[in-house]
Each structure stands twice: as C-alpha cells, then as structure tokens.
Amino acid sequence: EDQVTQSPEALRLQEGESSSLNCSYTVSGLRGLFWYRQDPGKGPEFLFTLYSAGEEKEKERLKATLTKKESFLHITAPKPEDSATYLCAVAARGGGSNYKLTFGKGTLLTVNP
Amino acid sequence: NAGVTQTPKFQVLKTGQSMTLQCAQDMNHEYMSWYRQDPGMGLRLIHYSVGAGITDQGEVPNGYNVSRSTTEDFPLRLLSAAPSQTSVYFCASTKVWGTEAFFGQGTRLTVV
Numbered sequence: 001e002d003q004v005t006q007s008p009e010a011l012r013l014q015e016g017e018s019s020s021l022n023c024s025y026t027v028s029g030l031r032g033l034f035w036y037r038q039d040p041g042k043g044p045e046f047l048f049t050l051y052s053a054g055e056e057k058e059k060e061r062l063k064a065t066l067t068k069k070e071s072f073l074h075i076t077a078p079k080p081e082d083s084a085t086y087l088c089a090v091a092a093r094g095g096g097s098n099y100k101l102t103f104g105k106g107t108l109l110t111v112n113p
Numbered sequence: 114n115a116g117v118t119q120t121p122k123f124q125v126l127k128t129g130q131s132m133t134l135q136c137a138q139d140m141n142h143e144y145m146s147w148y149r150q151d152p153g154m155g156l157r158l159i160h161y162s163v164g165a166g167i168t169d170q171g172e173v174p175n176g177y178n179v180s181r182s183t184t185e186d187f188p189l190r191l192l193s194a195a196p197s198q199t200s201v202y203f204c205a206s207t208k209v210w211g212t213e214a215f216f217g218q219g220t221r222l223t224v225v
Contacts, residue, residue: 031211043117043203043216044156087156091211100171101146101214105155 002027002092006104013111016077021107023088024070031091033071035064038085038106047073047086078111085109115139119204119217126194126224134189134220136204144207145187146214149173149200156203162187163210194224 003026013019025033032051036044048057050066057064061082063074073086088104120135138145146161148171158171162181176198178190187206191198201221205214 034213036216041219043218046213046215049213089156089214100158100161102158103148103156105153 002090002100002102004088004090004102004104006086006088006107008107009105010108011110013075013078013109015079015111015113018074018076018078020075021073021086021109022070023073023104025088025090026069027090027092027102029093031093033066034089034091034101035062035071035073036087036089038087044087075109078109080111080113083109083111117204117206117215117217119202119220121220122218124220124222126191126222128194128196128224130194131190131192132194134191134202134204134222136187136189136217137185138187138204138206138215139185140206140208140215141184142206142208142215143184144210144214145181146171146205146207147177147179147187147189148203148205150203150219151200159189159202191222196224198222199224 005024007022035047038044048064053068055066061076065072085106085108087106117138143164147159148156150156157173160179162168168179201219203219204217207214
C-alpha cells in the first residue's frame, strides 16, 4: 500500500528563521511528487512537481528537493504570509493502467513576526 | 479561466437526504477526482474519472456516486446522507496523469 508521511505535524518559526519540512514516501511506480500549500478554508494550491531523484525546484523562499525515499521543502527566511498547511502528495501507478494520488496529512507552518 | 469551480460552498443536510455536489472545470482536463478532507486524516480519494463516460472508485467510495457525461463536469452524489459524511469535499482536475492537479475551493458539508 502506498504511504506518504509528513513531519513535523506542526512547526512554529520566527520570521527569518529557516527550516525544512519532510515528506517520506513508500510507493510502487512513482510517477511524480507534488507539494501544495493550503490556507484555511481554501483548496490546495499547487507549488511544485518533482519527478526524479536529485531534482530541485525553487519559488521565492521555497525550495523543494527529492531523493528516492523522501522530499524536503526548505523555507528560507520565512515571512508571516508563509503560514499555511503544506501538503505532500505522490502520483503512483494504481490498479490496471490507472494512477492514483496519495496525500500526506500535512505540516501546519506558523511564522511569527 | 475560472479553473475548477465547486458549488455550493456550504451545505447542511439532514440524515437520509440526498444531494449533488457540483464540479466544473474549463481547462479541458481529462482527469477529474473527488476528495474528502477530515481532521487528522488528510485528503482521501472518493472517486475519479479518466475521461467522459469512465469513472472508478477511490479509497473511500461507499455512500457516494459519480458520473461523467462531459469533459467539463464531474458531479458527486450523496444518495442518503449520514453524519459520517460530514467533511470538506474537494474536486480536482489534471491535464495529464502524473502532472499537477488543480483544486476547487471546496464544499463544507454538515450532516445532522
């Protein structure tokens, strides 16, 4: 069974204090790994897609990396507006020729001014 | 482009009532999915469709029904609502499987 585990469940940072969120996965036939941001009362907002080990993507203060077993979302010098829940998901081959998307439970990030 | 549009945003049902959650996308995506999000459980797949006329069950399909008569629309039907179906429901669409999914803003459903 495909599994995605995110840690920590919650993270509280001071503005400017850099840190990383972890997403470890166990899937067969990985097709892609995705990071999303979710604000309260909103739908998940796409951030990054990673397809192969060693790949890195950057956007403003965020940088996502991928190994064969885990992904990290690095947050450099965060600001209060970076506060949100960050979700990790993997697309893997499911039954037959169809694919499924499996989500982790998310990391709630709070950045204090 | 509106992206993925879900209606209604909020709904309260009595146990045993039926209703349909609407989802429409204007991106000409083939793949569409329904998820529910519960505290401590993350997003769980209910049903998905790989194209018009083709649907399949996800992780938690019981109590829900779907159909896909057009590329744009993917409604989710609750046949007889139960309190266990109280949740936030998200519809998503994907152009090519294995690429990013785009989500609607969600429907918060309460069954009393």
